[in-house]
Amino acid sequence: MSQKLVIDPVTRVEGHGKVTVHLDDQNKVKDAFFHIVEFRGFERFIQGHPYWEAPVLVQRLCGICPVSHHLAAGKAIDQIVGLDPGDLSLPAQKIRKLLHFGQVFQSHALHFFYLASPDLLFGFDADPVKRNVVGVAMDYPALAKKGILMRKFGQEIIKMVAGKRIHGISTTPGGVHKKITVKERNRFLDGKELPSIDTMIEWSVEILDFMKEYHKKNSAFLDGFADYPSGHLGLVKKENGFLELYDGNLRATDAKGNITLDDIPDVDYAKHFYEGVEKWSYLKFPYLKHIGREHGWNRVGPLARVNICNGIETPLAEKERIEFKLAGGDINNKTMHTHWARLIEILYCAEMMKNLLEDDDIISNDLVRKGTRRSEGVGIIEAPRGTLIHHYEVDDKDRITRCNLIVSTTHNNEAMNRAVRWVAQNEISGQPKVTEAMMNQIEVAIRAYDPCLSCATHALGQMPLDISIIDQYGNILDERLRN
Amino acid sequence: MKDYETKILLLGIGNSGRSDDGLGWAFLDAMQDKLTSEFDLEYRYQLQIEDAELISNYDVVYFIDAHLDQFAQGYHLEPCLPLRTESFSTHQLDPRTVVYLCESIYNKRPETFTLGISGVAFDLNIGISAQAKSNLSNALNFFENSILELTINK
Numbered sequence: 001m002s003q004k005l006v007i008d009p010v011t012r013v014e015g016h017g018k019v020t021v022h023l024d025d026q027n028k029v030k031d032a033f034f035h036i037v038e039f040r041g042f043e044r045f046i047q048g049h050p051y052w053e054a055p056v057l058v059q060r061l062c063g064i065c066p067v068s069h070h071l072a073a074g075k076a077i078d079q080i081v082g083l084d085p086g087d088l089s090l091p092a093q094k095i096r097k098l099l100h101f102g103q104v105f106q107s108h109a110l111h112f113f114y115l116a117s118p119d120l121l122f123g124f125d126a127d128p129v130k131r132n133v134v135g136v137a138m139d140y141p142a143l144a145k146k147g148i149l150m151r152k153f154g155q156e157i158i159k160m161v162a163g164k165r166i167h168g169i170s171t172t173p174g175g176v177h178k179k180i181t182v183k184e185r186n187r188f189l190d191g192k193e194l195p196s197i198d199t200m201i202e203w204s205v206e207i208l209d210f211m212k213e214y215h216k217k218n219s220a221f222l223d224g225f226a227d228y229p230s231g232h233l234g235l236v237k238k239e240n241g242f243l244e245l246y247d248g249n250l251r252a253t254d255a256k257g258n259i260t261l262d263d264i265p266d267v268d269y270a271k272h273f274y275e276g277v278e279k280w281s282y283l284k285f286p287y288l289k290h291i292g293r294e295h296g297w298n299r300v301g302p303l304a305r306v307n308i309c310n311g312i313e314t315p316l317a318e319k320e321r322i323e324f325k326l327a328g329g330d331i332n333n334k335t336m337h338t339h340w341a342r343l344i345e346i347l348y349c350a351e352m353m354k355n356l357l358e359d360d361d362i363i364s365n366d367l368v369r370k371g372t373r374r375s376e377g378v379g380i381i382e383a384p385r386g387t388l389i390h391h392y393e394v395d396d397k398d399r400i401t402r403c404n405l406i407v408s409t410t411h412n413n414e415a416m417n418r419a420v421r422w423v424a425q426n427e428i429s430g431q432p433k434v435t436e437a438m439m440n441q442i443e444v445a446i447r448a449y450d451p452c453l454s455c456a457t458h459a460l461g462q463m464p465l466d467i468s469i470i471d472q473y474g475n476i477l478d479e480r481l482r483n
Numbered sequence: 484m485k486d487y488e489t490k491i492l493l494l495g496i497g498n499s500g501r502s503d504d505g506l507g508w509a510f511l512d513a514m515q516d517k518l519t520s521e522f523d524l525e526y527r528y529q530l531q532i533e534d535a536e537l538i539s540n541y542d543v544v545y546f547i548d549a550h551l552d553q554f555a556q557g558y559h560l561e562p563c564l565p566l567r568t569e570s571f572s573t574h575q576l577d578p579r580t581v582v583y584l585c586e587s588i589y590n591k592r593p594e595t596f597t598l599g600i601s602g603v604a605f606d607l608n609i610g611i612s613a614q615a616k617s618n619l620s621n622a623l624n625f626f627e628n629s630i631l632e633l634t635i636n637k
């Protein structure tokens with residue numbers, strides 16, 4: 001008899017998702033889906049609000065990455081008031097970048113230490129009661145303490161710039177509204193109250209050393225698990241194609257590294273992308289128009305960014321990027337290497353924060369510029385999880401008439417579905433019994449993308465994920481629900 | 484002059500966008516101008532593992548949160564003893580687990596209490612219900628007249 005396997009909720013992800021695996025009467029996988037079951041409608045209810053409210057409203061999409069939405073919306077609203085990113089004052093640009101690097105740093109630390117490390121440290125088949133951050137804290141307290149303080153450092157940067165760790169406010173149309181004082185800045189340099197930025201760099205290098213050592217011992221798993229071809233998309237620096245998180249051109253490659261989107265201005269994104277839909281998920285499926293739905297989808301996030309960039313401007317992260325390329329190839333399609341790439345970005349963010357904290361422009365009073373009003377604005381940044389697009393149109397009464405958000409996790413929708421199918425086909429298909437470890441492998445594959453399902457569906461409330469096995473008649477034969 | 488100033492943290496948990504779930508934050512809002520230098524305030528949507536590090540820096544910690552139980556006086560204060568609890572998400576830790584982690588990782592054991600304030604409405608809405616406002620008032624009176632008074636006169 002055929003079966004359906006259900007994982008509900010998927011855990012250690014940001015949001016509520018569900019996995020179903022359909023088996024035939026030989027226990028062979030027929031198909032597998034990653035369903036996103038939240039719905040929110042943010043793009044709709046923001047219509048009619050004055051444009052200057054957008055950066056404050058849209059950050060309520062999420063409690064994990066509100067800064068990313070705040071900044072992407074802020075960049076779009078700058079254009080409504082007539083300013084492109086380079087038109088802002090240098091201090092405003094640098095303060096926004098400092099905020100952004102603080103956000104990516106804390107978000108990546110949260111993901112690696114809190115969500116991903118339990119799988120690496122304890123294994124797929126460890127008791128779920130132990131396989132979580134509390135277990136990590138108990139068995140690896142030194143590692144946990146560093147993870148906590150790295151996350152705290154990024155959060156304190158956010159608090160300094162935006163006033164609060166979650167849902168603070170920094171951007172104003174044409175700049176930022178608050179300067180940074182010398183005393184506030186020095187707190188991150190002197191190491192008295194918090195470990196200093198130099199310590200953050202040192203710890204970032206240490207955790208990369210841990211990952212490289214882990215790779216040496218577990219290369220078969222890290223290299224082979226959920227390795228499948230995909231496109232890769234992200235921003236790169238306009239001048240040299242290097243890694244860029246705040247403002248750049250959009251570049252995409254196919255699975256072999258051939259350019260499929262050639263450094264286009266980010267504001268032209270709509271000319272190149274469509275968003276597909278499926279009946280079984282609220283999450284859309286973006287793809288490149290000229291390639292089509294079947295092959296035009298891309299991964300986004302740390303792995304994609306490290307894949308597509310020509311280099312990294314900070315020396316320690318660049319050294320790590322080169323080692324990463326040597327280990328994984330020029331274009332790397334190995335899902336589990338996303339964790340490694342994420343750690344390279346942690347180091348990059350730490351180095352960039354040091355540069356900015358030591359730059360006196362961030363304590364300047366030159367914070368806001370003015371321009372000539374426009375009716376449309378597009379803000380694209382690289383959020384922790386990948387390319388984040390905010391697009392607004394406004395009428396002559398300053399009201400938002402149209403809002404389009406393409407969130408990082410939405411770009412990764414097809415990639416996560418492929419990851420689920422990979423695990424179903426390679427680890428579950430044909431097995432006489434579905435074990436806890438097999439089920440967790442599905443979650444491990446999804447978790448590598450650090451999906452933020454609340455953002456992606458723009459949802460509210462509890463955020464669990466579920467997995468179910470369904471037979472050929474539609475009966476649920478096995479199910480995992482977590483609440 | 485005191486040789487050592489006891490460090491006290493009031494940690495309000497909740498969400499002011501969900502009616503009475505904002506009781507913890509409302510408590511802090513009401514207290515902030517009345518507190519002496521020993522006290523710090525922190526607002527949280529939910530408790531996370533890093534809060535173990537936070538409370539390790541204090542001598543006394545009060546976790547203040549809305550409560551579903553309807554207490555006779557509208558509030559209830561009790562010691563918060565360390566306990567490892569399990570839930571599907573470690574994004575939302577029980578205060579007792581935060582105390583447990585503080586003790587286990589940082590070898591610190593502040594005096595910890597939970598102050599629950601009875602709420603009745605938790606839908607999406609800004610503003611606290613009339614019943615919860617009355618409960619909040621009782622809790623504030625209690626805190627000011629006992630805990631705060633004790634601290635100031637110690």
